[in-house]
Amino acid sequence: MAGLRRLEVWRMRELINYxxxxxxxxxLVERRRRGGADVLLSLQxxxxxxVGKRRTVHNMLxxxxxxxxxxxxxxxxxRGGDITYHGPGQPVLYxxxxxxxxxxxxxxxVEGLEDVMVEVCKMHGVDAxxxxxxxxxxxxxxxxxxxxxxVRVSSGSITSHGLAFNVDPNLAHFDHIxxxxxxxKEVTSLxxxxxxxxxxxxxxxxxxxxxxxxxxxxxAVVDMEPPSFx
Amino acid sequence: xxxxxxxxxxxTLLRLSGRPAVTQxxxxxxxRRSISTTQFASDEVREGLHYAESHEWVKVEGDIGTIGVxxxxxxxxxxxxxxxxxxxxTSVTGAEKFGSVESVKAVSDIYSPISGEVVxxxxxxxxSPETINSSPYDEGWLIKVKLSDKSQLKKLMDNKxxxxxxxxxxxx
Numbered sequence: 001m002a003g004l005r006r007l008e009v010w011r012m013r014e015l016i017n018y019x020x021x022x023x024x025x026x027x028l029v030e031r032r033r034r035g036g037a038d039v040l041l042s043l044q045x046x047x048x049x050x051v052g053k054r055r056t057v058h059n060m061l062x063x064x065x066x067x068x069x070x071x072x073x074x075x076x077x078x079r080g081g082d083i084t085y086h087g088p089g090q091p092v093l094y095x096x097x098x099x100x101x102x103x104x105x106x107x108x109x110v111e112g113l114e115d116v117m118v119e120v121c122k123m124h125g126v127d128a129x130x131x132x133x134x135x136x137x138x139x140x141x142x143x144x145x146x147x148x149x150x151v152r153v154s155s156g157s158i159t160s161h162g163l164a165f166n167v168d169p170n171l172a173h174f175d176h177i178x179x180x181x182x183x184x185k186e187v188t189s190l191x192x193x194x195x196x197x198x199x200x201x202x203x204x205x206x207x208x209x210x211x212x213x214x215x216x217x218x219x220a221v222v223d224m225e226p227p228s229f230x
Numbered sequence: 231x232x233x234x235x236x237x238x239x240x241x242t243l244l245r246l247s248g249r250p251a252v253t254q255x256x257x258x259x260x261x262r263r264s265i266s267t268t269q270f271a272s273d274e275v276r277e278g279l280h281y282a283e284s285h286e287w288v289k290v291e292g293d294i295g296t297i298g299v300x301x302x303x304x305x306x307x308x309x310x311x312x313x314x315x316x317x318x319x320t321s322v323t324g325a326e327k328f329g330s331v332e333s334v335k336a337v338s339d340i341y342s343p344i345s346g347e348v349v350x351x352x353x354x355x356x357x358s359p360e361t362i363n364s365s366p367y368d369e370g371w372l373i374k375v376k377l378s379d380k381s382q383l384k385k386l387m388d389n390k391x392x393x394x395x396x397x398x399x400x401x402x
Contacts, residue, residue: 053330053337054312081335103399105306110334134309136335151336154327156284 005038007218009209012043015088018050018075025160028096033155038218041094041162042209044201045086047072047173052081052150059083062176070173079161081136081150082181089168089189091205093212100157102216110149113163114138116211117147120165123207126193135182138165144188148180166190167204273396274301276367280383281392282325282343287367288375290383295344298371299331299362302396308333310359315351315373322348322375324382329372331359344382346375 016024021043028039049072051057060074060083067074072087086092093116099109114130117138121128128140128147138147147165154160166189174187190199213221279287285303288295304310312332322328322342329340351373355361362370387395
């Protein structure tokens with residue numbers, strides 16, 4: 001299959017704890033570094049707040065007790081970007097791709113991730129944009145953030161972390177942070193934008209996956225059977 | 231507990247390195263890649279520097295190497311908002327990560343072209359990381375290293391070879 005670019009898609013059926021997802025990503029990055037496949041991890045996290053490399057913890061407004069009360073964890077990460085929230089109803093995609101082989105630079109990659117979310121919004125009649133200067137992510141009317149990006153490039157040119165798209169998460173959880181360090185704008189979700197229609201999280205997740213594969217020119221999308229658990 | 235086991239079992243799957251369980255191949259039409267192309271014609275490549283494939287440069291004066299990222303690198307990265315550099319006195323190793331930069335919500339590792347001891351770092355970058363974008367070969371230098379092994383320079387490229395690399399990378 002020389003020349004045919006192949007993307008392995010791993011759909012995790014259950015909520016994945018953030019630390020476990022980090023561990024899995026580091027293994028997939030190492031596998032990629034040794035010549036393994038480009039992989040797309042598709043999953044959702046239990047309520048989790050994460051902070052990027054710049055350690056902007058000052059944007060966490062809740063005390064450890066408050067976080068504990070809502071059952072949320074806080075993680076420090078090595079990705080770019082500020083503080084954000086992940087939770088059920090928010091599909092998260094972690095592409096583990098070799099940018100050098102793809103001839104894609106970091107900025108172009110991040111713009112591609114924006115375009116994936118913009119495209120999916122469009123499919124639901126929501127006019128969203130990326131390319132907001134200094135405010136990477138996907139915005140509705142430039143005021144309400146619907147999709148977030150935070151990426152790491154390591155081991156040469158291999159990506160990890162990725163994007164998070166608000167289909168129907170608990171938006172109240174975003175009140176515990178200054179999301180992405182931006183005070184004067186809102187966080188929104190697809191559900192809020194297309195109300196009274198209730199979007200199906202699984203369906204939108206599939207759309208994100210297919211749009212990402214197309215965006216980065218993958219000709220063959222191979223579904224990996226996720227491990228089964230008894 | 232289901233929460234823990236899902237990813238842990240997936241990680242085990244990697245260690246076992248079995249064949250992928252292909253349940254269904256979805257053939258996405260080979261899409262025309264809508265990837266932004268970089269302006270190679272305007273990439274500056276300076277004479278007198280040594281270049282690494284990972285787009286760092288080193289300028290050697292006596293025992294001291296000044297290291298930075300190339301014009302091509304800063305263009306691939308986008309506007310930088312954060313730079314992480316090692317402390318003076320730490321050692322760096324050729325072809326290994328010595329720091330990182332952040333741009334457009336992406337943290338990228340940077341690799342040292344040579345090995346040695348860090349003798350100076352560019353502290354202006356903590357307030358103005360975008361200097362790397364505007365002046366990658368001059369004001370945007372990253373660290374100065376006392377070289378421990380000058381023979382490593384032979385493994386690096388000169389400006390002509392690096393320019394050829396950029397041309398080759400541009401050809402899809």
